[in-house]
Amino acid sequence: MPRTSRRLTFSAPGHQARGRILDAAKARDTSELWSVIDPNCLQRSSRMRVQMPTKSAPSSTQSRTGLLVRVLLLGAGLGLTAFLGDYVAGDTGQFLTVVFSGAAWGCCALVAGYFAVAWTRAAVTGAAALVVATLVYYTLILVISRRWQGGVTEDGGSADLAGLASIARATAFWLAASICGGALLGVLGHLARTGDTFLSALCAGTGWALLAGQGLYLLLFAPGWLIADMFGHFLFFSAVFNVVLASVVVCTLYARRAARRSWPVVAAAAFGVSVVSVALWGVVEGVRTSAL
Incomplete structure (x- = not known):
């Protein structure tokens, strides 16, 4: 019985995306992982970080x-x-x-x-x-x-x-x-x-x-x-x-x-x-x- 590869490949578009996710996770490429999940996710995350209110300490002034x-x-x-x-x-x-x-x-x-x-x-x-x-x-x-x-x-x-x-x-x-x-x-x-x-x-x-x-x-x-x-x-x-x-x-x-x-x-x-x-x-x- 031939030895199967650990890398999974899929023919359907959804399966292809899942394969890219697994590849990116193995390579620890977070940018690739985020782009596969949602190309706009990084932009929304940055906007959320900017808009979140922060609790500032009293200034020295x-x-x-x-x-x-x-x-x-x-x-x-x-x-x-x-x-x-x-x-x-x-x-x-x-x-x-x-x-x-x-x-x-x-x-x-x-x-x-x-x-x-x-x-x-x-x-x-x-x-x-x-x-x-x-x-x-x-x-x-x-x-x-x-x-x-x-x-x-x-x-x-x-x-x-x-x-x-x-x-x-x-x-x-x-x-x-x-x-x-x-x-x-x-x-x-x-x-x-x-x-x-x-x-x-x-x-x-x-x-x-x-x-x-x-x-x-x-x-x-x-x-x-x-x-x-x-x-x-x-x-x-x-x-x-x-x-x-x-x-x-x-x-x-x-x-x-x-x-x-x-x-x-x-x-x-x-x-x-x-x-x-x-x-x-x-x-x-x-x-x-x-x-x-």
Whole structure:
């Protein structure tokens, strides 16, 4: 009996097509296989692939825009509230002045950096939040309260130009402080969340020392509360509130850290850096009272 070939041949047109399919399948020629089944199949498949909707991920531009909006709102709210503390009379104004003092400004930068995705973005957001707050604060002073206006010189002339110069110097000084301090606090907040055990604890303690520095300086070197008047009480309460606010914010953020924590390192870093922080606030207070 003669040996039959494995290749199948058919006489009818349909059988011929089936033979071509088998040949194309054996040769793994997909183009030939598709052309035998339906010459227009490839075109319809390509059209279907083009028309199918795709689920795209959020673009980096959208995320950056959302971050920018949040930073602008945070800074604008901080600057507006700090201005209201100066503008509103009575107990309400004093309360706002105490709440939104130096520690509150630093906490905004620390929180903004804590939730940033990278340390570079943490530095930018921390500095940007304080820069916006500073610009809003002094712009409102310049336009609404106008406390630079109405002064009189010794010879009876107008002191408006001197008042404007004082506002300009204060704005430039606090803008520089906002850029440097905001970037530093933003990075510290970010590393307190993402760093290793020792680094995160070190950054958390350093952040507390910088935030509580103004309050510690007032408690140690400003004996205003020893005088039995309202200003002394206000100064003492402001200093205590700075220390308490820094403690609550730093401990809350550090406790949210998912990785391992080291509270003894936090305490040691806070104690050690507090010495430097108090000295820095002494320089700041000296510049503020003499040159601004």
